[in-house]
Amino acid sequence: MDNKSIAGILYETADLMEIDGADSFRIRSYRNAAEAIEAHPQQISDLIGNDKQLLAISGIGKGMLQNLKEMLGEGRLKLHAELLTKYRPSMLQLLKVQGLGPKTIALIWSAYQVSDLEGVESLAREGKIRILPRMGEKHETKLLKAIEDYRRIAGRFLIDVAEKQAEKIADHLRHYPGVEKATPAGSLRRGRETVGDLDILVTGPACCDDTERQKLIDHIIKLPGLMEIIARGENKISFRMRGDMQVDVRLLAPDSFGSAMQYFTGSKAHNVAL
C-alpha cells in the first residue's frame, strides 16, 4: 500500500466521520495526517516498525501510528470499514457537491433515505428539499446548480493536473530512440479548463514499420504509474494511469502527423465544421 492509498483511506474516513457527527477536531487530525503522509518523501510502508521515525512526522501521533499499523498490517482500517457499512458509499460522492456538507447529507438521509446524486437531484426538482428544516428555496436552486456543476467536471481533471501528467508521459516517449515528437492533443492542447482524457500523438522513425511500432509500444507500457492497459492495437494504445486518468497514445507516420494533430486536437464540432 503506497502513501497515496493510505492517505486516501484517511481522507475518506474523515469524510465518513463527518457524516457520523464525530468531533470535528478529531476529524481534522485524520485529514492532517493524510496530508502529511501524502507529502512524505519516503514510503510509510517502508518505515513501519520504526515508530520513532513515524512519530517524528508532524501530524502523526500515538493513535495515528496505530491506525497506520492496522492499515499496513491488515490491509484495512476497521473504523473506515465500519463507517462504510453504516453509511452509503454514494454519500462520499455527495460530499463533493459544493454546498452539500455532511450535516445536510445526514439530514436528507434521515428524511428520505436518499443518499445518491440522482436521488438528491430528484428531491430538489420536486421541491422536497426546501421543506426540510434550515433548507429554503434558495438553498434548493443553489443545490441544483451545484449538482449541474459537479456533473460537468466529474471524471475530468483540471488542466494543470493533466498537463503535468502529459508532460511525464511525453518525456517517457521522447526518451525512446526513434521518437521525434510526442505532443498532447485534445482538449489539453485546446487549453480547456478541464480535460477528460489525454490524447498523445507520437511520430518518428520508430512509428514507421510494424516491428518498430511493437517495440515502441512495449516501451510505452513500462511507463511508471501505468495501472491498466485498456486496449492495445498496432497504432494506438489506451491505458489508465494511477489517479484514474485515461490516456490514448497514437503512433503516426511523420507525413500524417500534421493532419492527425489537427484532427485529434478537435474539437469534434470543429472537425465537423471543417
Add this chain to the structure above:
DNA sequence: GGGCCGTACTG
C-alpha cells in the same frame, strides 16, 4: 489539560 481559524451566508 486544553486549544485546535476566521468569517460570510442562510434560515
Add this chain to the structure above:
DNA sequence: CAGTACG
C-alpha cells in the same frame, strides 16, 4: 443567534 460551508 445557531448551524454550516469555505477561503
Add this chain to the structure above:
DNA sequence: GCCC
C-alpha cells in the same frame, strides 16, 4: 486525533 495532534500538539504544546
